Amino acid sequence: MAARSLRISHVGLRGVVGGGLTANHVIDFACAFGTLLEPRQAVVIGRDPRASGVMLREGVIAGLLATGHDVVDLGIVSTPVIQHTIRRHGAGGGVSIGASHNSAEWNALKFFGPGGIYLSTAEAGELLDIYHLRKFDLVAHDQVGKLRTETDAIGHYVSELAGHFDFERLRRFRIVVDCSNGTSSLILRELESRYQLQAIRINDRLEGIRFAHEPSTSREIVALQLAPLVKPLGADAGFLFDVDSDRVALATEEGEPVSEEMVLPLLADHLLPKGPGKLVITNISSTALLEEVAARHGGKVIRVPVGRQAAIDALTSYRPEQIAIVGEGTGAVMMPEFRFVYDGIAAMLAVLTMMAERGQRLSEILADYPRYSMLKAQLPLVSARMPELLMELQRDYSDGVVTRIDGLRIDWPGRWFHVRVSQTEPVIRIICEQRGDPPQELFEDLLERVRRLA
Amino acid sequence: MRGEHLLKISVSGIRGVVGEFLTPALACAFGQAFGTYVGPGRVVIGRDTRSSGEMLQHAVTCGLLASGCEVIDVGVLPTPTIQVYVASGGARGGLAVTASHNPPEYNALKLFNARGLFLNSYERSELIDLYHQSEFRHATNDEIGQVRSDYRTPVKLHIQRVLEHVDAARIRSRRFRVALDAVNGAASVMACEFLREALGCELVAIHVDPARPFPRIAEPRPETLTELAALVRSAGCDVGFAQDPDADRLAVADETGRVLDNDDVLALVVEGVLERRRGDVVVNLTTSSAIDVIARRYGSRVWRTPVGEAHVVEQMLATGAVIGGEGSNGGVIFPAVHACRDSFTAMAFILDRMAATGEPVSSLAARLPRLWRRFGKVAFEHGRLGAMMQALEESFPGAQTDRSDGLKVIFDGAWVHVRASNTEPLVRLAAEADSPERLEELYGKVSRLLERA
Known part of the structure; x- marks a missing residue:
């Protein structure tokens, strides 16, 4: 078995199907989730188009029915649609089957509580405990749940979007969208037919095995197929989604791929002046441009450890009205009016709204921000050496401000670096950023030290 | 109550009380064992109307897909109808999620080969070995098959x-x-x-x-x-x-x-x-x-x-x-x-x-031949079965016997058959005779004998 082909953590279950993730894991995890939820509450499920999704769906259905829950199967839909449907039905929770930005051989289960919200760390920990104990509340034969399918979930979700966005205004934009063979194509079709959104879709066939490209929202992937099309097609912007449509990436009308880091500052700039919320919640690896943007609107950036779970936990530490936006440097953002669900489609519509309100082209809006340059690298992980490595680095760069909530971050005015261990791969991630030109010297010095120490 | 009769995994397949005993994990593993046994190809699955049937069908389907099989779901159908459909060609095998005449809290899997026949005793023991060894085939993303439904063809x-x-x-x-x-x-x-x-x-x-x-x-x-x-x-x-x-x-x-x-x-x-x-x-x-x-x-x-x-x-x-x-x-x-x-x-x-x-x-x-029959059962303690059978044989010296399933003692115009149940610690007793008096005498003698032995 390949190393790191299965990962069971607070985020859920993730693995390479047939190589680490088996049917048995799926059944047990579904039984554990059914045991965690309030008894007899319905559970909403959906999946992305990966071929293995059908196998996972069968196991999830069996485990939930066996623990006494009725199951509503939405078929192939995006994760935000599942979360929306949980809330619309007042269901007890939901399961999203899909490995998002991972390659096709991976699959995963993500779990949601009532209202479609992510499980807190405490709830996720309880789920793991139940899973490991394998003491499930399997119900008697006459209490076993029933399955029903629902085919109009995307329609209801799109209706909700229509309540927040002015499609009359947005339909004058012409956009190119790279669907990464994922669920965004279904939503876009609905937006096109109901609201005449002008979208030209590429890679819009739902694909189970061979994705047109790695389904990541990185700048490199945007540059691959999407960006070169935007200008020749005379479009106002290009958007790229990951497979389950919770992340988005951008290209300008000039065909310039935009760094995935820019989605959050852009929307923070759009939302901070609109609502009472003045807080931007993000992790310690995302761009320092955020602090500048927040300062323009009297806002404040709260930085938490990397990973979805830390952001979700941080959300609950503040009143919703205090928060303007939550996000990562990956193009995953949550907005208050969408009840803090990572939603790539809503983020795209917010960017278009910003363009419409300002009457500016995307490249013009972006040109308004000071330039920040980021350098990223990864090196093989030697777990046993990590504590000393971080301590040595902290000693070597003792003139900066130290943050130790997740690995090591050191800040100087206009410059910072972050060294941490990846949660998904056996690597050390190294990020440096500087206002203006790339911090080449710092980056190389840092790499050299990490190589030597690790 | 001890659990041993509430779940039975044997050469007859898998059968048990749904809930704590017959779990989705067991059904899934059995489905994966079956899929591994018949090989990657089409497998037909259907069920009876038990409240647990839908859940178990999904669990078995999960295991079948994980082993690389394509699954044809025929929904709620009679077992013989599923078998006829499996035999009509193209499938590697089939399963019916049904506990047949057992009470509603039970459920079970009936297993069919590519000809739509119950797996024979040799096939069943190979399958059960595979299940116990947990040596399952694990299909990768590009090997996993689809689920298709066909509710109407089997009926027609x-x-x-x-x-x-x-x-x-x-x-x-x-x-x-x-x-x-x-x-x-x-x-x-x-x-x-x-x-x-x-x-x-x-x-x-x-x-x-x-x-x-x-x-x-x-x-x-x-x-x-x-x-x-x-x-x-x-x-x-x-x-x-x-x-x-x-x-x-x-x-x-x-x-x-x-x-x-x-x-x-x-x-x-x-x-x-x-x-x-x-x-x-x-x-x-x-x-x-x-x-x-x-x-x-x-x-x-x-x-x-x-x-x-x-x-x-x-x-x-x-x-x-x-x-x-x-x-x-x-x-x-x-x-x-x-x-x-x-x-x-x-x-x-x-x-x-x-x-x-x-x-x-x-x-x-x-106008059928006129014979009288009586059926019954007698509980026994483990270890007593051999002695019961021996006592029965000895009490009818010279009678024709058949030992292929328990003991059948055959007389001219009458017989008695005693066999241990596959599922519970009791013997089933059946007797037939050409007059009611003879039946009562034979049945009474044998049941007293079994209770004493």
Whole structure:
């Protein structure tokens, strides 16, 4: 078995199907989730188009029915649609089957509580405990749940979007969208037919095995197929989604791929002046441009450890009205009016709204921000050496401000670096950023030290 | 209560009480073992109407997909209908999620090979070894198959097959008035269609709602069919039929509302078949000697096998028998339709004989060889079984015996058969004799002997 082909953590279950993730894991995890939820509450499920999704769906259905829950199967839909449907039905929770930005051989289960919200760390920990104990509340034969399918979930979700966005205004934009063979194509079709959104879709066939490209929202992937099309097609912007449509990436009308880091500052700039919320919640690896943007609107950036779970936990530490936006440097953002669900489609519509309100082209809006340059690298992980490595680095760069909530971050005015261990791969991630030109010297010095120490 | 009888994983497959015992994890692992055994290809799955059936079907499907099989979901259907469909080609095997006549809290898996036949004893032991070794095939993303549904083809195929072997036009012309009790089981919809549309009967049906629980003890026996008997009388029916939840078994009530002995139903069908085609007959050891009497009339040979559909079918295929079954279980096996117990074939043959002879069921039954039967069970402690069998054999010195399934002692005009249950620590006792007095004497002697031993 390949190393790191299965990962069971607070985020859920993730693995390479047939190589680490088996049917048995799926059944047990579904039984554990059914045991965690309030008894007899319905559970909403959906999946992305990966071929293995059908196998996972069968196991999830069996485990939930066996623990006494009725199951509503939405078929192939995006994760935000599942979360929306949980809330619309007042269901007890939901399961999203899909490995998002991972390659096709991976699959995963993500779990949601009532209202479609992510499980807190405490709830996720309880789920793991139940899973490991394998003491499930399997119900008697006459209490076993029933399955029903629902085919109009995307329609209801799109209706909700229509309540927040002015499609009359947005339909004058012409956009190119790279669907990464994922669920965004279904939503876009609905937006096109109901609201005449002008979208030209590429890679819009739902694909189970061979994705047109790695389904990541990185700048490199945007540059691959999407960006070169935007200008020749005379479009106002290009958007790229990951497979389950919770992340988005951008290209300008000039065909310039935009760094995935820019989605959050852009929307923070759009939302901070609109609502009472003045807080931007993000992790310690995302761009320092955020602090500048927040300062323009009297806002404040709260930085938490990397990973979805830390952001979700941080959300609950503040009143919703205090928060303007939550996000990562990956193009995953949550907005208050969408009840803090990572939603790539809503983020795209917010960017278009910003363009419409300002009457500016995307490249013009972006040109308004000071330039920040980021350098990223990864090196093989030697777990046993990590504590000393971080301590040595902290000693070597003792003139900066130290943050130790997740690995090591050191800040100087206009410059910072972050060294941490990846949660998904056996690597050390190294990020440096500087206002203006790339911090080449710092980056190389840092790499050299990490190589030597690790 | 200890759990040992609430879950049974054996060469007969997997069976248990749903909830703590028969879990989705077990069903999934068994599905993956089955998929690994038959190899990557198409596998058919269907179920009866038990409340746990949908859950278990999804669990088994999960395991089948994980092993790289493509799954054809046929939904709620009778077991014989699923078997006919599997045999129609293209599939590596099939499964029925059903505990047959067992109480509603139970469920189980019936396993079929590519020919739509129960896995034979050798195949079953290979499968169970594979299950215990947990050596499953794990398909990768590009090897995982799809789930397709086909709810209609199996029904059409099965009905059409049955109709090829009876004079359907003659049955239709008689417009028989038929009462039906489908126990809200897998045949609820299909049996109505079969009797009403295919055979032109005037149908008076009860318990034909697949969404409702079983309204009576699931096993169709005279004691459990009082409602059907009353219905036959009140509605003035020519005949009454009752099925079990997966519709492999059939019980028959005559026009007076008397529910026939299941052995007599088999005897009526055997008689009808041998009349038209000569060949061997296979029945289990507990089936009535009436079969021997009838077969002798047509010069047919009767083979006896251990109790269990798989045993009877194995022997039928090996001998090329034309008809067979398990008398006390109400199971008729007619291989020209398919080598499995099939209540639809049995219904068609009974109606065909009624149409051909113009006689009511009661007079057809009255002409069967007259024998008296009694069935019972005696609990035993582990370790006592051998002594019980020995005591039984010794108390009838010189009698002919058959040891192929427990012990059967055969006399001229009578027999007694004692065998251990596969599922519980008790022995099943069956006796038959040519007079009621002789039956009581034999049955009494043997049951006292077993209780003392």
